[in-house]
Amino acid sequence: MRSIDKLKDIALAGRLAKNILNFSSKEIKIFAAGEGLAYSIIKNKLGEMLNPSVSFLFGPGCPACVTSVEAIDKAICIASMKDIIFILQEEYLNIPGSKQSLSGLREKSNSIRIIESPLEAVTIAGREPDKRIVFLAAGFEDAAAENLYALSLAKKKDLKNFFMLNSHLKFGAFLTGILPQNNYLVNGILLSGRIFSVTGYNEYKDLPGRLKIPVVITGCEPLDILQSVYLIAKQIKEGRCETENQFTRGAPAGGNKAALNLISDYFEAANKNWRSFGNIENGGYKFKKEFYRYDAEKNFPIKYTMPEESVFCEAKKVLKGQIVPYKCSAYSKLCSPPHALGAPMAAKDGICSLFFKLKRNN
Numbered sequence: 001m002r003s004i005d006k007l008k009d010i011a012l013a014g015r016l017a018k019n020i021l022n023f024s025s026k027e028i029k030i031f032a033a034g035e036g037l038a039y040s041i042i043k044n045k046l047g048e049m050l051n052p053s054v055s056f057l058f059g060p061g062c063p064a065c066v067t068s069v070e071a072i073d074k075a076i077c078i079a080s081m082k083d084i085i086f087i088l089q090e091e092y093l094n095i096p097g098s099k100q101s102l103s104g105l106r107e108k109s110n111s112i113r114i115i116e117s118p119l120e121a122v123t124i125a126g127r128e129p130d131k132r133i134v135f136l137a138a139g140f141e142d143a144a145a146e147n148l149y150a151l152s153l154a155k156k157k158d159l160k161n162f163f164m165l166n167s168h169l170k171f172g173a174f175l176t177g178i179l180p181q182n183n184y185l186v187n188g189i190l191l192s193g194r195i196f197s198v199t200g201y202n203e204y205k206d207l208p209g210r211l212k213i214p215v216v217i218t219g220c221e222p223l224d225i226l227q228s229v230y231l232i233a234k235q236i237k238e239g240r241c242e243t244e245n246q247f248t249r250g251a252p253a254g255g256n257k258a259a260l261n262l263i264s265d266y267f268e269a270a271n272k273n274w275r276s277f278g279n280i281e282n283g284g285y286k287f288k289k290e291f292y293r294y295d296a297e298k299n300f301p302i303k304y305t306m307p308e309e310s311v312f313c314e315a316k317k318v319l320k321g322q323i324v325p326y327k328c329s330a331y332s333k334l335c336s337p338p339h340a341l342g343a344p345m346a347a348k349d350g351i352c353s354l355f356f357k358l359k360r361n362n
């Protein structure tokens with residue numbers, strides 16, 4: 001058995017969960033955020049294993065959940081122009097703009113293409129020199145590094161028809177700008193280690209002290225998560241509030257230097273709109289001036305008015321962990337994956353869509 005498979009051993013997970021229940025004398029509410037974490041907790045029924053001592057609330061599971069209506073509206077505006085091939089990854093296809101999603105536009109236009117890797121966007125730009133290629137480059141730092149690597153190849157090939165609609169967000173802004181606004185009580189925070197494999201976590205070492213809540217960076221396999229829950233329970237028992245890293249196999253404290261260098265070469269910090277949360281100071285990235293030539297916003301006449309989000313969507317409360325998705329009054333009635341009102345239901349790994357698909361209705 002490979003060591004990664006051992007981390008998926010559900011029988012062992014059940015035994016570990018019993019040990020945690022015996023160890024922990026008080027009720028623990030854990031806020032879990034980041035890619036892959038909610039999926040693993042819900043799919044592997046870890047909440048049920050740890051019931052009644054430990055319960056989970058969930059923050060953003062994927063960047064598509066917090067990609068702004070503004071970004072989608074701008075994408076739709078550019079994708080509707082002549083002689084454009086507009087390129088995006090599938091996770092952004094159904095995310096609602098103010099009037100429609102890119103999937104709605106795709107039904108009427110053959111200018112929209114879905115890719116799996118940003119490198120395909122560079123290949124298409126090389127193959128179609130008469131078209132302008134615009135790539136919706138979105139996500140947190142892990143996506144930014146991949147997307148900028150593709151851009152660096154386009155630059156090397158001197159492709160004059162390659163542009164990025166940059167909608168990259170800084171994951172740390174959620175930790176430092178949004179999380180501290182919470183006025184609910186949780187006893188611990190679990191953060192998916194995937195993003196920290198790029199950013200590292202040196203910057204966030206003082207976060208638990210500021211929030212007065214233990215923080216554990218975790219892998220997303222069932223045994224990773226249970227070990228991390230145990231680390232939170234131990235911190236609580238010992239009266240500590242620290243950042244601990246369970247995901248040592250993937251997230252070094254200093255992050256990935258090559259990826260971080262790529263980001264700092266092309267981008268600088270900028271205020272950005274986060275869906276449901278509004279404008280966040282230094283919440284994302286913009287191109288440095290010397291790279292404006294690749295910036296779709298600087299090279300295309302985008303008509304745009306600040307959009308409204310659906311009044312029925314309670315994603316702000318859901319993504320802060322204040323309510324679980326099925327407590328939103330629209331859940332499954334007005335809002336479901338084929339007819340999503342908000343991004344957490346439209347995105348494949350969005351928390352509302354995970355609850356819906358994995359049938360957690362109560």
Ligand code: SF4
Nearest residue numbers: 313315328335342352
């Ligand atoms: S269920 Fe739909 S409407 Fe409610 S918070 Fe989730 S995405 Fe928004």
